Amino acid sequence: MAGETVLIIEDDPALLRGVKDNFESVGYIVHAAADGEKGLNDALRIRPDLILLDLMLPKVNGYEICRALRDNGQEMPIIMLTAKSQESDIVLGLNLGADDYVTKPFSIKELLARSHAFLRRRGTTKSAIRRFGDFELDLDSRKLRRKNVEIELTPKEFELLAFLTEQAGKALTRERILNAVWGHDVFVTSRSVDRCINTLRGKIERSAAYPVFIKTVREIGYRFEMP
Numbered sequence: 001m002a003g004e005t006v007l008i009i010e011d012d013p014a015l016l017r018g019v020k021d022n023f024e025s026v027g028y029i030v031h032a033a034a035d036g037e038k039g040l041n042d043a044l045r046i047r048p049d050l051i052l053l054d055l056m057l058p059k060v061n062g063y064e065i066c067r068a069l070r071d072n073g074q075e076m077p078i079i080m081l082t083a084k085s086q087e088s089d090i091v092l093g094l095n096l097g098a099d100d101y102v103t104k105p106f107s108i109k110e111l112l113a114r115s116h117a118f119l120r121r122r123g124t125t126k127s128a129i130r131r132f133g134d135f136e137l138d139l140d141s142r143k144l145r146r147k148n149v150e151i152e153l154t155p156k157e158f159e160l161l162a163f164l165t166e167q168a169g170k171a172l173t174r175e176r177i178l179n180a181v182w183g184h185d186v187f188v189t190s191r192s193v194d195r196c197i198n199t200l201r202g203k204i205e206r207s208a209a210y211p212v213f214i215k216t217v218r219e220i221g222y223r224f225e226m227p
Contacts, residue, residue: 004119005029007048009039011057022108036060040068050115055082063096070097077118087219091173099170121168130165132226157200164224173221
């Protein structure tokens, strides 16, 4: 990951320095901002490969930064660094465009591992062929194969799987999945997401009760893992 850029937006000077030093020690180019206004300006100017974003910031908070970046078309992964553990705070950040979260205090090794995984996946999900386990998802032919044997998917199952693999590693709320796959159809609810997830698990998981690929994120939604 040497040479990839990370922007840390955090107003705690000790935490900011610690995270910055650890990321620089493994080869990342690190930029830092201690308030939301500078952080947002730096994000739009530098366009980093990854943003580590505190939510409670002076001047401009992390929620507003997420919204502004996504409205501006910026698609870099955003990992929230938050002292808040309430479900509503995390869900709000994810729905505004953040990709994952860690709750303070956190392990720097875990944060480095998640960051590395996001940057690695970002370079592979644009391919027309996405591979996970024994499976191969062909976006051009809209076919899923396991060891060259085609697995029949409904159109909605295919769209859901394509979205999940594109967002691999990210904690996705039901609302975000619903908007991306179903659009804004007023006759569709979050239960439609759960039902489609269950049928898809039945086709790609060895055990739907112990899924390897489509993980449930408690009180949030789902996360797709590419082992």
